[in-house]
Amino acid sequence: MKKLTAPMQIAEELAAKIANRELHPNEHLVESAIAKEFNTSRAPVREALLMLEKDRLVTRVPHHGFVVKNFSKEEIHQLYDATFRLEEIALEKAMNNIVEEDLTRLEEILNKQKQAIEDEDIVSYYNHNEEFHTTLFSIAQNEFLKEMHQSLRRSSRPLSLLNMGQGNNLSLSFEEHCQQFNALKNKDKEIGLKAIRDQEKRSLKTLDIFYIN
Template identity: 70%
Template sequence: MPAYIAEEIALRIARGILHPNEHLVELAIAEEFKTSRAPVREALLMLEKDKLVQKVPHRGFVVKKFSKDEIHQLYDATFRLEEIAIQKAITNATQDDIERLEQILLDQESAIDNEDIVDFYELNEDFHAQILAIANNQFITDMHQSLRRSSRPLSFLNMGQGKNMLLSYQEHTKQFEAIKNKDVAAGVNAIREQEERSLKTLDIFYAI
């Protein structure tokens, strides 16, 4: 139950249903999920570990509001891991791996055509998870998953701006081509291009 509650709250934060600094009332959450407050408290502690919520004196848990510096540090760590992962994926990728990545890109095209940001976001996570799986380093995977959980609301916000879904798809296509052609330099450049574009968007919303 705690893991389920944590995931539901995380999704609401990612989709902007719950906003930065919004108070998370344990009793209300317990009533909604028809449980006691103990599983809710455990779920909130899980979210605190993922840096999606924080405990404030005399208020309890609130949705975390990131500072600009925190975002840059978070993205620096995330994208450095992705650079390592894509280099390992380029070495390890089989034809089946290539075909799975290609199918995710085709599904992303459909999500863009349908203007379905929720579907595109999930496919975005699938794309990165597939590259991590090909890289085949569990320590990198675990660290990356933790960072991606923390950045979910930022990623969702990012993708909803302007042409960012299309730009993200184009960046993923470059990463895919780099893996397919075993071009390490192109893969790293594509990762850095995505990082730069993402931070430019987020800097508009998080100026401090």
């Protein structure tokens, strides 16, 4: 496992706080305060904030510094459009490459997702959800697609956690992943693509309630 540098560790912890809404949209991120919190100088903090800016989790405001990104409704729709289109491509490619060992791995992840639902653990479910997608993109065997998707998923992490916490979205997400799994197993592209598009529509319908503009 690659060792995290100090800026990477700070970026990861700040990203988690943004995702968990401990840091709120438009909240000013004071470099000196963050440096004090992590017992470091401002240099690694600035580098961490630049990483988060690249992941579209923070925004730089002239003469003010960095603030937590406040997505507009249009940006969310564009972000999800790009994300789910990549997932459609990956599903089709994975369908051509998948072997029994891959199916076993995906099934193990689905079992962990199911357990997270039973435990009502949204963060655990989210982590296994990401594992499902990462595994699927690995099966697709295209590193460029995988890297683009991971970048988009980092950007949407706060949105995903917000979405998953509403109503019965965890169970619906699990059902959609099961449909994708069965589609891969049975080489049924139409069923797999429908599951992805259903997930996209459901996610956006939920987020549209919170992001009016």
